[in-house]
Amino acid sequence: SQKIEQNSEALNIQEGKTATLTCNYTNYSPAYLQWYRQDPGRGPVFLLLIRENEKEKRKERLKVTFDTTLKQSLFHITASQPADSATYLCALDFTGGGNKLTFGTGTQLKVEL
Amino acid sequence: DAGVTQSPTHLIKTRGQQVTLRCSPKSGHDTVSWYQQALGQGPQFIFQYYEEEERQRGNFPDRFSGHQFPNYSSELNVNALLLGDSALYLCASSGGQGNGYTFGSGTRLTVV
Numbered sequence: 001s002q003k004i005e006q007n008s009e010a011l012n013i014q015e016g017k018t019a020t021l022t023c024n025y026t027n028y029s030p031a032y033l034q035w036y037r038q039d040p041g042r043g044p045v046f047l048l049l050i051r052e053n054e055k056e057k058r059k060e061r062l063k064v065t066f067d068t069t070l071k072q073s074l075f076h077i078t079a080s081q082p083a084d085s086a087t088y089l090c091a092l093d094f095t096g097g098g099n100k101l102t103f104g105t106g107t108q109l110k111v112e113l
Numbered sequence: 114d115a116g117v118t119q120s121p122t123h124l125i126k127t128r129g130q131q132v133t134l135r136c137s138p139k140s141g142h143d144t145v146s147w148y149q150q151a152l153g154q155g156p157q158f159i160f161q162y163y164e165e166e167e168r169q170r171g172n173f174p175d176r177f178s179g180h181q182f183p184n185y186s187s188e189l190n191v192n193a194l195l196l197g198d199s200a201l202y203l204c205a206s207s208g209g210q211g212n213g214y215t216f217g218s219g220t221r222l223t224v225v
Contacts, residue, residue: 034213043203044156046213089155099169100146101214103155
């Protein structure tokens with residue numbers, strides 16, 4: 001069965017640095033790969049979507065890369081701020097039909113002053 | 114413009130009881146999905162509704178059932194509650210392919 005791996009250990013970085021989060025998956029590649037932010041007790045918030053034929057996508061301080069050969073996506077937050085502290089979830093849509101998302105367990109990011 | 118709204122926000126039920134959770138999708142969205150999120154885990158897909166029909170279902174028992182109404186709102190029903198059903202239940206809506214989902218804040222269900 002399909003497995004999605006995100007760093008289970010929390011990532012602590014200093015304000016102003018670039019945070020890099022990893023999402024690895026097994027078996028076949030998804031049509032779309034999405035990243036969400038989740039704060040405690042709240043629902044996930046959509047950040048970025050990248051298609052299987054795209055290598056990179058940017059939005060303001062966020063950048064996502066997608067390597068179907070390595071079966072890996074990297075999520076970067078540049079010039080990180082304490083307000084970026086949250087759990088970041090990787091989600092895969094294998095059919096591209098807007099059907100179910102398969103989520104990783106998430107990586108907790110803490111940005112320190 | 115309201116996003117996805119879910120009710121209630123918190124709920125405590127006794128083992129064996131039944132529960133109904135409600136969701137109103139974001140304006141303009143016609144597809145509703147339900148997810149279960151246990152503490153420290155990612156959301157797990159329960160099922161998705163489109164045009165009042167269950168379009169896809171995850172690996173959940175028949176105790177989990179749902180419904181979508183003509184106004185696109187949806188309900189999630191869980192029968193014969195187990196302690197393991199305690200979780201955050203999330204509703205997500207979308208308006209089409211290639212777009213991210215909009216999630217509600219969830220319903221925190223505790224089964225005692």
